[in-house]
Structure formats: structure tokens, C-alpha cells
Amino acid sequence: MRLHVELPGLQLKNPIIPASGCFGFGEEFAKLYDLSILGGIMIKAATEESRFGNATPRVAETAQGMLNAIGLQNPGVDAIIEEKLPFLSTFDTEIIANVAGSTPDEYVEVARRISADPTIKAIELNISCPNVKCGGMQFGTDPVMAAELTRLVKAASSKPVYVKLSPNITSITDMARAVEAAGADGLTMINTLVGMRIDIQTGQPILANRIGGLSGPAIKPVAVRMVYEVAQAVDIPIIAMGGVRTVDDVLEFIYAGASAVAVGTANFENPYVCQEIIEALPSRLDSLGIEHILDVRGKAYAQLVSRP
Amino acid sequence: MRLHVELPGLQLKNPIIPASGCFGFGEEFAKLYDLSILGGIMIKAATEESRFGNATPRVAETAQGMLNAIGLQNPGVDAIIEEKLPFLSTFDTEIIANVAGSTPDEYVEVARRISADPTIKAIELNISCPNVKCGGMQFGTDPVMAAELTRLVKAASSKPVYVKLSPNITSITDMARAVEAAGADGLTMINTLVGMRIDIQTGQPILANRIGGLSGPAIKPVAVRMVYEVAQAVDIPIIAMGGVRTVDDVLEFIYAGASAVAVGTANFENPYVCQEIIEALPSRLDSLGIEHILDVRGKAYAQLVSRP
Amino acid sequence: MRRDVTIISNRQIAKATMEMKVRCPGVEVAPGTFFHIKTSGLLRRPLSVANVEGEEVTFLYKVIGEGTSELANKRVGDTLDVLGPLGNGFPLAQYGKRVVLVGGGIGVPPLYYVRRRLHEMGIETIAILGFDSKESVFYEEAFQALGETIITTVDGSHGERGFVTGPLARIDADVLFSCGPEAMLKAVAASPIPERYVSIENRMGCGIGACFACVCKAPEGYVKVCSDGPVFNAEEVLL
Amino acid sequence: MRRDVTIISNRQIAKATMEMKVRCPGVEVAPGTFFHIKTSGLLRRPLSVANVEGEEVTFLYKVIGEGTSELANKRVGDTLDVLGPLGNGFPLAQYGKRVVLVGGGIGVPPLYYVRRRLHEMGIETIAILGFDSKESVFYEEAFQALGETIITTVDGSHGERGFVTGPLARIDADVLFSCGPEAMLKAVAASPIPERYVSIENRMGCGIGACFACVCKAPEGYVKVCSDGPVFNAEEVLL
Numbered sequence A, B: 001m002r003l004h005v006e007l008p009g010l011q012l013k014n015p016i017i018p019a020s021g022c023f024g025f026g027e028e029f030a031k032l033y034d035l036s037i038l039g040g041i042m043i044k045a046a047t048e049e050s051r052f053g054n055a056t057p058r059v060a061e062t063a064q065g066m067l068n069a070i071g072l073q074n075p076g077v078d079a080i081i082e083e084k085l086p087f088l089s090t091f092d093t094e095i096i097a098n099v100a101g102s103t104p105d106e107y108v109e110v111a112r113r114i115s116a117d118p119t120i121k122a123i124e125l126n127i128s129c130p131n132v133k134c135g136g137m138q139f140g141t142d143p144v145m146a147a148e149l150t151r152l153v154k155a156a157s158s159k160p161v162y163v164k165l166s167p168n169i170t171s172i173t174d175m176a177r178a179v180e181a182a183g184a185d186g187l188t189m190i191n192t193l194v195g196m197r198i199d200i201q202t203g204q205p206i207l208a209n210r211i212g213g214l215s216g217p218a219i220k221p222v223a224v225r226m227v228y229e230v231a232q233a234v235d236i237p238i239i240a241m242g243g244v245r246t247v248d249d250v251l252e253f254i255y256a257g258a259s260a261v262a263v264g265t266a267n268f269e270n271p272y273v274c275q276e277i278i279e280a281l282p283s284r285l286d287s288l289g290i291e292h293i294l295d296v297r298g299k300a301y302a303q304l305v306s307r308p
Numbered sequence C, D: 001m002r003r004d005v006t007i008i009s010n011r012q013i014a015k016a017t018m019e020m021k022v023r024c025p026g027v028e029v030a031p032g033t034f035f036h037i038k039t040s041g042l043l044r045r046p047l048s049v050a051n052v053e054g055e056e057v058t059f060l061y062k063v064i065g066e067g068t069s070e071l072a073n074k075r076v077g078d079t080l081d082v083l084g085p086l087g088n089g090f091p092l093a094q095y096g097k098r099v100v101l102v103g104g105g106i107g108v109p110p111l112y113y114v115r116r117r118l119h120e121m122g123i124e125t126i127a128i129l130g131f132d133s134k135e136s137v138f139y140e141e142a143f144q145a146l147g148e149t150i151i152t153t154v155d156g157s158h159g160e161r162g163f164v165t166g167p168l169a170r171i172d173a174d175v176l177f178s179c180g181p182e183a184m185l186k187a188v189a190a191s192p193i194p195e196r197y198v199s200i201e202n203r204m205g206c207g208i209g210a211c212f213a214c215v216c217k218a219p220e221g222y223v224k225v226c227s228d229g230p231v232f233n234a235e236e237v238l239l
């Protein structure tokens, strides 16, 4: 029970969740370990229709980071509900649907349909994808648009809504407060930073999409800082992500004020990483003298925060 | 001559410049190599009075990055003029003064005094330091304030003014256009991203200042993307920086649209790095079939840009 | 699927080209599959299996960037963290058919292993291997030992001058197995040989089918190179 | 000033404590100076010189994080990229004075080298070395060979129980050389011994005086630990 975390709509047996887009719909990882050990799973973004996404190359490596420009490739919300959720429903873990779109109507429609499925316990509203021309980050960098979209999706969704914040913004706290005021049940943060890498031989960007989203350990300090600031600015819980690959990274985000942590890029480096972190957590808590993991939530800004 | 770059106020014998704050006032590096080989030197930020800066620890390491919160420690503009510039004037290289302050008046005063010194060839207006409570980044994240400050400093400075942009902003192109319209002669970018690292044992931020500026290879993809976007949005030249440590990193920024490149954090890893890059440039240009380095400026967005 | 393998040898065999053998016990490795190899970079590096002998797996790799340079500096006795074998390989049951193997540059390695396996099954093959120039040629004798082998070099410094498509036009075959740069695969996929298999080398993220980094368009939707391939019937993909 | 040095030995000498010897020819290394050592991390790691014998330089280091773990895994024959020697060491000309050396934990290493040099000069010293517990104690015999040595451990499992300040209070000396954690240096700097030198271990960036990362407040302004120190007269710094 020392790892159990209760959040709006979610009973997490531990605070470790694979991040959206880095775990597909779980099928590949289910061959490697039992997905029921996970606190939850954030599945790949869903849009109304199926999307192919961007041209390839879609990934490039950077110093302790990677750029991706997948472009929200997915089979469309109905196919996800019919073909992917039944499989996911066989595991004892909380499934969180990542909802994307090009227009508010699309977001609303996707959220309405997918939240109605009993397998889905919460919605992650993706207003921060840097890899699509319309929608995505444009909603995530304007607090007024973000708040309006949150309100619409909240009204359409039958499950709690977590808004996924973009770090490509001047004031992440203003954004967080805006979506909190609009009714968000929680926040997930951060999505990727916008970046680029250029091929020295050709002088051209490596990604076909030219720009992409930077993830991995390189961005962790930015993510920790943003979680630290936002946790003090809002009252809704935060699921944090950005560069996590060890049990200490998880603790860093909890100290910064997060209530749970998602693991993205690290799944590519080590597909067993979530399992390894979950197994390592209890003894790490022992060695630090921490009873329940949330006993130290927000310790970086307060001497002690009581368990929620 | 294939490395020679001419920019407002600056005749750079090559486009390699140590970045502000990472090279002090040159004294330490002058013991290691002849500073006259450098295209220019961006000296540590000057404020009106001497400043001690923040408490220690002031640095922390992150994955291929570092956080610093020096807090603009410097002996004050008059001491710099009296004690530091005479030494720097003995080298055949272009000295660029980094100007900081807490109020517009302070910026103006520092720029006025230091630009009057004949050793100074240009001003770098630092509106992007994340490590001070007043001034610094607050000017750098609001285009209206930044433009106003640029106008004031431009009027006070007897040398060209390069505005140093912060990456901690939603639209770096809006900011670039605003300061261009206000009369900036050039841009330098990027300053550090705001980040944090928390000590696992204590749960407290490692930096005494809690937050700090993230620099080094980790941030290069963000810097390249921003230079790529801004180079297409403005007509004034860009001196780029962020994670440069090899000759190929220099070329990446030139391809992205920069006219010269500054090297910061890499000087700590290898104090000879600027010298090594300068020595490596000609043969790297040969191997890529590049005649003059600026022949490939902006190649990432245009097939060919003519030499300015 | 993730394992530590020990390096048995690691030597240069041609210009910027290395052969590495690792001990990898207890695994069945089909020709055309690959391993996803950890270096100090964040993303793994995919390398095709170039041969398997008992517990020894061979990789042949070109040193082109940071990851492959790091591999080139590994010493005997060092271990590598690998995922694999991954993906689906070449269809081996080609009895009675004339099989031609067409490889270009770093696309040559998987063709060696598939040829060896076909050879063991008594299936005759012709190989056409394209390189930049004489110094880049590797494994020529090893290929010769398994059947007719035609080498082409772009500059004509060894074998026939030109591209693999030159000799390919003369050859009459039922099945084609190919691996190499995209331009070559495109040309080869357009050959009149009735059955054509191509092995595609796209940039990868996860290597196991979860991230959609490596996709290739297909007549119906798309395929994932890492998990649906890397070997595809040329009809299944839009190159 | 930047050089590649070759590792001659690297062995554990106490709990999480390593001794590394490197060959570093042609350099004059004063006691109290340090080397700034490159690991795969971005920032170098400062380590004090614990001894010099001919061309061999010894470091004694505690394995606490990524950089020191990486160092602990280095093998004989590997090279290290180091900057150094850096900084200013202890003043050696203490003829006729009674010198006491006070070290705590990872502050002990530089005191060994300075004691050896003072011993060679015929200057007698007393050493007080503080550790957590018995398993952390290192170089006790080596120190004993150079003069009176008092060990303290926090848990009393070896030597006197408590902190170095206990024995220090009993000792009559003219000069104090000290290195250790900040709290210890503060206590020691307040001792009635007339001349007190402290070696400060602040987090560093450049290590050569250019970045202002390592500063320490001083009665007049500040000092840079890396280039003005790391050894200071206790009067020169505000701990």
C-alpha cells in the first residue's frame, strides 16, 4: 500500500505509468511482462479518423534526448475502442486515453466516444503535440483556447479529464491555472520541447517534418522545474513526465510535487524499464526512510505535505 | 578569408566566440592559448554596481547539460572598464560587452558607459538571465518590454546592440521581430532554459537559488530549432549558441541560419575547445566541399543563401 | 529478449567496415532479423544478423556516426546490451526456385546469412553485391564460396562498374531477396522477377512495434518495419 | 594543463572508498592542489592530490554518484583526461612550528600528501582524522608512519567516539591545516590555534577561475575556491 495512489478516476497500485505514444496500445510490451504490474497505461493519442502521421524519418537522436515527429499516427477512435481496448481491458491496470484533434469538435467527439468505454478510467487531453500542423500545440500555448477546450471536453467526457501541458510556453503556471479554472481534474506534464537536428552532410533537417518533439533525460531539468512551479500554483494533482528512467527520477518528480509519474522515451532504451522501476521502488523508499511514497510529495517546496 | 564574418560593428576573423559567463574576462583562458585566435569574446555580464550573485551551490549537472545560478556576479561596469578591458584590448579580437540590470535605467547606464570604451565593439543586451530576481528574464519574455528596453539601450549605446533572447517563451519569433523593429542590430540566442534538479537524499533543490539555467548539449536541439525559425523571420544577423562543442555543431547552427556561433558550457569540459574548433574548421569545410562558411548559412531552409 | 552478449571479436574488414562476433547462447536467429543494440546514446542501433555459427552471432557494420564508432572501439570481452532477435526475416522455403540476392553497401550483411542457410538447404543462389569502390568491398570470398557472386562498384575499381541493377537485368530468376539503400530497393523492386522481397532499413525508435517511428506506407495503410518486417514482399510496401 | 594520464592501479581501500594511482610525468604537484577529471558527465570532477611519488599521482575518493562510480569502474591501462594540477595548496615552510592536520571523510586525502612533504622537510605534525565508522577508515597506517595520528569515528567503532573537534580541543599547536565537510571546517576555523588554513570543497564548473561557480564569501568580497584556493587562511574566508 505504500505505493498506492488515488487520483480522480484512478486507483493506481503504484505511481508508474508508461507515457502516451511510447507504449503503443500495450500489445508489444505485454509480450515482455505482465501489464497488470503497472499503475496505469497512457495509450497512444486517438483522433476521430485514422491518421498515418508524418513522413519518415520520424526520429533523430540528440545528446541524451530524442526528437520525434510521429504526427499522431493512430487507427482512429472507433478502431481503438473496437480493436485495442478489449485487449487492454484484460489487465488489472488503469487505462488512460490520450485525446487529440485538429478542431475543438474533433477533441470533443473523440473524448465523448472513448470516455464512454468502461475500460477507460480517465482522459488525457493532448493540447501539446508539437508534430501536427493544426490543433495540438496551438491549443496548448494559449491559455484562453486551452481553457475553452478543457471546458468543452469536460462537458463531453464521462471520465475525469487530465490536461497535458506543453513546455513550449512562457508561463506554465498561467496555463495550469487556466485549465484548472476550466474544470480540469488533473494535469499531466510535460509534453515534448520543440527541437530540430540538421544533417551535416546535407544541411537539411533530419526529420522529414523538419521540427520534432524533444524528450528523454535531456529535458528532465525543465520538467522538474515546471512541475515544481505548477504544483505550488494549483490544487489539482499532477502526473509528471520528462526523462524518467530510474527510481530516483521518479522520486525527483514526487519531491517536486507530482502524485504519479509517466515514463516515455526510456521504454525504447529499455523496454523493461517500468517493471524495473516498480520493483526497485520499495527498497529505495526503505533506504531513504520514506514510508508512503506520497509522504514526500512536494518536499522540495514544503518541509512536509500530508498524504492526500 | 573563408572563415571571415562581418557583422554590425564586428569584423570576426572566424565565427567562433566564447559565450558570456563561460569565459570570465578572458584572463584564465589567456594562460592556455592566445586569445587573438578567437573571432570575438563575449565577456561576463556587467551591471552598474558590483554584485556577489547567488549563494552556493551554483551549479548542478544534468544529463548532457548543466544548471547554473551564478546570478550575474561581476565587479560592476566601472571596475570592468578599468580593470578588465585594458587586458582584453591587448588581443586582436572583437570584444562584446554583455549588459544586464534590474531596471531599464541600469541597463541604459551600463550600456552607455561600457559602449563608450574603444575596446568594446558591440553590446549584447542580456534580457534573458533566469538567475536574478529583478530584471533579466522578465524583460526577455515580454516583447513589449523587450522592445522598449532595446530602444532605450540603442539610444544610449555608441556601439551596435545585439539582443540576447530567452528560450523560455511561447513564440521566439514574435520576440525577435519585436526587438528587430525596435532597432536591434543583431540577435544572440539562446540563453539558458529554466530548470531544476532535486537532491534525492534531502528532497531539496541542489542549487541554493532553487532554479537555474540549463545549458550544454542537452539544449542544442531547442536552440537549433529557434535559430532556424528566427533566421527566417528577421533580417538582422544571429549569433547562435546552445550546446556547441564540435565543429559540426557550429555548422549545424550556420545551416540553421546563424552568422556566427558562441561556445559556452563546453569551455568547462574542455578549456581548449574554441581553439580546437577554430583549427578544425578549414579541413571540415574542405571535406564538405564548402568554400566560405557563410555559403551554407540558412541551407536548412533555403537551397542557397548568397554571402552577405 | 533483452540480453547481455559478450564480444568475441571485432575487426576491420574493409574501409570503415567492421565485423563483430558475439556469443549469444540459447537463441534461434532467423536470417533477415536484427538486433537492437545499446550504446551510450539514448536510442538503440539496429544491426542485421550477418551470420550465426553455433552460439556466435556476426554483425557487419559500417562506421558512420557516434553509435557505430563506439561499437568499433569495443574490445573482446566487453558485453553489449541487445534486444533481439527482432522482426521477421526472409522466407527460406524456396525449393526448386532460382533465387537472386541483391545487396548494396550496408545492405549486404543479412544476405550472407540467408545465402548460407539457403545453401545448407541445397537451394542455389546468385548474389549481386554493390559497393562504392574496391576498398569498401567485404566478404567477397565468403560469398563466392556459396555460389556465383557478382560484385559491382560505382567507380569500377573492382568487379563491374556501375550499380547492381546492371547485372540484375541479365539475370533470370524466380525470387529476389534484396537489402540496401532506399534508391536501390526502389529500382530492384521494379524488376520483372516475379517474387521480390526487400529488407528495409528505416530509422527506428523502440524496435518492437510500439512507437510508429519506422513505418513505411503500404497499399493498405502502413507497415511497421521493425515488427512487420524488416523483410517485406515488395508488393506489400510502397517504397 | 590538460593531459591524458594512465591509470596504474585502482582499488578499494575502505567502504565506498577507492585509491587510484595514475602516471602523470613531467609535472610539479604541490600538496593541497587538485585535478579536474573528465568523466562521461558534462562537468569535470575535482579530486585532491593525495600523494605524489615520482611520476605517480594518487587520488583517494569516495564513490558517491555517477562520476565517482564511473571512476571506480576504470581499469588499469585506461586513460583519464585531466586538467591540473589546479589551485593553490598548503604553505609548506612551517619550520619550528607545531602543525596539526585535521581531516574529515573525503577531506582526509590532501592531508596525507601535505603530511608526507612536511615530514620530508623535518617538520613534525599531529593528525586528527574523522570518519563515520570503522569501515570508512582508510590510510590509518600510512598516516601513523608519519607521526602521531588520532582517529575519531562518529559511532565510536574505531578510535575515539565523536568528532575531530574533541581531540583538537586538547592539542596545542601553532598552525592548523584542515580539509573536510563545511560544518567541520566551520568548527575547526573557530579553534584558538593562531594560524588556521582550510581547504574548501565547493561544487565547481570550470575549475580555473572563469565561471564564478565555486565562490566563497570573504571579508572583502569573495574568493574563487578553484583558483584562489582551494586552501585559504581561515581569516580570508567567511565559511
Ligand SMILES: Cc1cc2nc3c(=O)[nH]c(=O)nc-3n(C[C@H](O)[C@H](O)[C@H](O)COP(=O)(O)OP(=O)(O)OC[C@H]3O[C@@H](n4cnc5c(N)ncnc54)[C@H](O)[C@@H]3O)c2cc1C
Binding pocket: A060, A061, C034, C043, C044, C045, C046, C047, C048, C049, C060, C061, C062, C063, C064, C065, C066, C067, C068, C069, C106, C107, C109, C110, C200, C201, C202, C203, C204, C230
Ligand atoms: C533493420 C536494420 C538493419 C540494419 N542492419 C545494418 C547492418 O547490418 N550493417 C550496417 O552497417 N548498418 C545496418 N543498419 C543501419 C544502422 O542501423 C545505422 O548505420 C546505424 O544505426 C548508425 O548509427 P550511428 O550512431 O553510427 O549513426 P548516427 O548518424 O550517429 O545515428 C544517429 C541515429 O540515427 C540512426 N541512423 C543513422 N543512420 C541510419 C540508417 N542508415 N538506418 C537506420 N538508422 C540510422 C541511428 O540508429 C541513431 O538512432 C540497419 C538498419 C536497420 C533499420
Ligand SMILES: Cc1cc2nc3c(=O)[nH]c(=O)nc-3n(C[C@H](O)[C@H](O)[C@H](O)COP(=O)(O)OP(=O)(O)OC[C@H]3O[C@@H](n4cnc5c(N)ncnc54)[C@H](O)[C@@H]3O)c2cc1C
Binding pocket: B060, B061, D034, D043, D044, D045, D046, D047, D048, D049, D060, D061, D062, D063, D064, D065, D066, D067, D068, D069, D106, D109, D110, D200, D201, D202, D203, D204, D230
Ligand atoms: C577542490 C576539491 C577537492 C576534492 N577532493 C576530493 C578527494 O580528494 N576525494 C574525494 O572523495 N572527493 C573530493 N572532492 C569531492 C568530489 O569532487 C565529489 O565527491 C565528486 O565530484 C562527486 O562526483 P559524483 O559524480 O560521484 O557525484 P554526483 O553527485 O553525481 O555529482 C554531480 C555533480 O556535483 C558535483 N559534486 C557532488 N558532490 C560534490 C562535492 N562534495 N564537492 C564538490 N562537488 C561535488 C560533482 O562534481 C558533479 O559536478 C573534492 C572536491 C573539491 C571541490
Ligand SMILES: Cc1cc2nc3c(=O)[nH]c(=O)nc-3n(C[C@H](O)[C@H](O)[C@H](O)COP(=O)(O)O)c2cc1C
Binding pocket: A019, A020, A021, A022, A044, A045, A068, A070, A072, A098, A126, A129, A164, A190, A191, A192, A214, A215, A216, A217, A219, A241, A242, A243, A244, A262, A263, A264, A265, A266, C205, C211
Ligand atoms: C515517439 C513518441 C511519441 C509520442 N506520442 C505522444 C502522443 O501520442 N500523445 C502525447 O500526449 N504525447 C506523446 N509523446 C510525449 C510523451 O508522452 C511524453 O510526454 C514526452 O516524451 C516526455 O517524456 P519522456 O521524456 O519520458 O519521453 C510522445 C513521445 C515520443 C517520444
Ligand SMILES: Cc1cc2nc3c(=O)[nH]c(=O)nc-3n(C[C@H](O)[C@H](O)[C@H](O)COP(=O)(O)O)c2cc1C
Binding pocket: B019, B020, B021, B022, B044, B045, B068, B070, B072, B098, B126, B129, B164, B190, B191, B192, B214, B215, B216, B217, B219, B241, B242, B243, B244, B262, B263, B264, B265, B266, D205, D211
Ligand atoms: C556558468 C554560466 C554563466 C553564464 N553567464 C551568463 C551571463 O553572464 N550573461 C549571459 O548573457 N549569458 C550567460 N550564460 C549563458 C551562456 O552565455 C549561453 O547563452 C548558454 O549557456 C547556452 O550556451 P552553451 O550551451 O554553449 O553553454 C551563462 C551560462 C553559464 C553556463
Ligand code: FES
Binding pocket: C203, C204, C205, C206, C207, C208, C209, C210, C211, C212, C213, C214, C215, C224, C225, C226, C227
Ligand atoms: S521502431 Fe518503434 S514501431 Fe518500429
Ligand code: FES
Binding pocket: D203, D204, D205, D206, D207, D208, D209, D210, D211, D212, D213, D214, D215, D224, D225, D226, D227
Ligand atoms: S569553478 Fe569556475 S570559477 Fe571556480
